[in-house]
Amino acid sequence: MSEVNRTDPGKRRARLEAVAPEALEALEADAEETGPLPELPNVEADDEVRMRAAPNPNGPWHLGNARMGAVLGTYREMYDGHLIVRFDDTDPETKRPDLDAYDAILRDLAYLGFEPDTVIRASDRLETYYEHARELIEAGGAYACACPQEQFSELKRAGEACDHRDRSAAESLSIFEAMVDGEYDPGETVLRVRTDIEHRNPALRDWVAFRTIDTPHPREAAADYRCWPMLDFQSGVDDHLTGVTHIVRGIDLQDSAKRQRFVYDYFDWEYPEVVHWGHVRTEEYDVPMSTSSIKERVDAGDLDGWDDPRAPTVASVRRRGIRGEALTRALTALGTSTSNVDLSMSAVYAxxxxxxxxxxxxxxxVRDTAEGDAEDGGGAVERRVVDGPETGTPPVHPEHEERGRRELPVSDGVLVESRDLPANGERVWLKGLGCVRHTSDAFRFESRDLDLVRDGEVSVVHWVPADRPRRVRLRTPDGDVEGYAETTLRDDAVGDLVQFERVGYGRVDAQAEDHTVVYYAHR
RNA sequence: GCUCCGAUAGUGUAGUCCGGCCAAUCAUAUUGCCCUCUCGAGGCAAUGACCAGGGUUCGAAUCCCUGUCGGAGCACCA
Known part of the structure; x- marks a missing residue:
């Protein structure tokens, strides 16, 4: 072996090729087939990789939530697996489901490029959870506890059991049935899983499995239930019952697996493989990436909706003309490490x-922003064009001459951004038209000789005919920008992607009578 | 207070399990050049990282210890 190691790599490869070509093949395949995501653990153990995305439908997805869809969808493709979308809507009060969010989330997932194989709602499955609770109680795995929250919390910290812990299964069972029948008030009594009250990790000690909530669930089908399971119980039972082989979820649920294992042990189930990823942040938005704070701002009218370009949401980037595939690629490139990551929007834009x-x-x-705002053009200015051709004819797309050319009339003058206006007496090249000299109140046409551009003698700028310019409202993450485009923008279909040369890409969002709304994507 | 997890260029990521092929991969970003009638696209190049300190070893990004920093949980939220 040491002899092999002393040999140089090239020779070693040749040697290996001679001795064991199949080993070399495997080695090199390993190196080359680095997919977009790291391999899931232990995939050989199961016939099919089954995963679930378990969103809380309390609002449409923000960019962080989208990671769930992007990563799980990509894994399903990698393994030709099965993807379940399971709405974990078991809190009708604190994280109250939003009835529109169920479909919004499925739309967001579709936009990312994925269709679920199965869609279920936890709120449809209460009877199943009750049955498993009864079974767990009978197996000695759970007990009804009437401790006030504070009091139990103190006991738990001290690693001490409360009196209710010794209750018989029969007694706990009858109390649980009463909970199911709605005979208890919220806070009066809960069902706890009996784990290990002295466990060295206090987060795992006798956690709550069911509690009473009087607020009716917004879904009519679930509105009569009062006894609701907590996430760890509901999710744990569902994962097993739906045959989930791999759980991929956020780091905030790190301890969930450890808690749920106690239930799995009582039922003698095998816990799925788990992967936890860290939090995603992004610094490019003023609005925090959290469902509740976005919801607040939408409700308060600070944002025009979930798809406001200033919102860090899936709906927002979709409206701006960013393809779901681009978002999926950028999100899966973050991998699944447990450390926190910053999503850089420039990766999405690229x-x-x-x-x-x-x-x-x-x-x-031609953007028409306030004077002095050089970043955005500095305001539109109009100039006559003297002694020039009738029209400018820039191409529809520089790499596709076959798509034709735009015909822009110049006889009524042109608009340019004041930032692009050359000093008096200086020249500038109007793209698709030619070189003009600025004569304080006009542009005197000089030449169509492209060598001026090629030699770098004049700078090239964009412009718009002063004749019937199309008013444009460009909506960006930093606010709205007004401006003028060539008349024909009026004819572009809603949803079309355009590039405003030297400004950036966008998506035609609406065609009003007298103006076009375009959502800005990126440069 | 207790428990768990993490740290590679501005950002993300590969490599870490099984130490040597790593003076560390790829993408993005930034800058410069070429090309282009755009500040887009395309081409080329440059910039830039193993958290710190000890230890083990012939050899450490990789293994061990300590520290620092960051994150998560200890909810009748998900």
Whole structure:
């Protein structure tokens, strides 16, 4: 072996090829087939990789939630597996489900590029949870506890059992039935899983499995239930019953697996493989990436909706013309490590640019922002064009001459961004038209000789005919920008992706009578 | 207070399990050049990282210990 190690790698490879070609093949295949995501553990053990995405339908997805869809969907493709969407809607009060969110989430998932094989709702399955609770009580795995929350918490910290822990299974069972029948008030009594009250990790000690909630569930089918399971119980039972082989979820549920194992042990079930990922952050939005704070701002009218470009949501980036595939690629590139990660939107934009550049027809947009705002053009200014041709004819797409050229009339003058206005007496190249010299109140046409551009003698700028310019409202994550585009933008279909040259890509969102709304994607 | 987890360039990631092929991969970002009638696309190049300190070893990003920093849980939220 040491002799082999002293040999140089090239020779070693040749040697290995001679001795054991199949081993070499395996070695090299290993190195090359690095998929978008790391391999799931122990996939050989099961006939089929079955996973579940378990969103709480208390709102549409933000970019962090989207990671769930992107990663699970991609894994399903990698393994030709089975994807269950299970709505964990078992809290009608604190994290009250939003009836519109069920479909919104499925739409968000579809946008990311994935269809679930199965869709279920926890709130349809209460009877199943009750049955397993009864079985667990009878097996000695759970007991009804009437301790006030504070009091139990103290005992738990001290590692001491409460009096209720010794109750007989029969007594606990009858109390549980009364809970199911709605005979207890919230806070009066709960069902606890009997784990190990002295467990060195206090997070695992006798956790609550069921509690009473008087607020009716928003779904009519579940509105009569008062006794609701907690996530760890519900999710644990469902994972087993639906044959989940791999759980992939956030780091906040790290201890869940350990808690649920106690239940699994009572039932003699085998716990699925688990992968936990860290939190996703993104610094590019002012709105925090949390369902509740986005919801607050939408309700307060600070945001126009979940798809407001300022919101870090799936609906927002979709409306801006970012393909779901771009988001999925960027999100899966984050991997599944347990450390926290920053999602950089530039990664999403880079993926998207790659996907849409070919399809996006070119247009000019002259932004008409306040004077001095040089970043956004500095305001539109109008100039007559003297002694020039009738029209400018920039291509629809520089790499696709076959898509034709735009015909932009110049006889009524042109609009340019004041940032692009050359000093008096200086020249500038109006893209698709030619070189003009600025004569304080006009542009005097000089030449159509492209060598001026090629030699770098004049800078090239975009412009818009002053004749019937199309008003545009460009909606960006940093706020709205007004401007003027060439008239024909009026004819673009809603949903079309465009590139405003030297400004950036966007998606035509609406065609009003006198203006077009475009959502800005990225540069 | 108790328990668990993590740390590779601005960002993400590969490599860590099984130490040597790693003066560390790829993408993105930034910058420069080429090309292009866009600040887009395309091409080329440059920039930039193993949290710190000890230990083991001929050899440590990789193994061990300590520390630092960060995250999570200890809810009748998910």
């Amino acid at each position: 993926e998207n640019r790659d996907l849409i550049d070919d399809a996006a027809d070119r247009h000019f947009l």
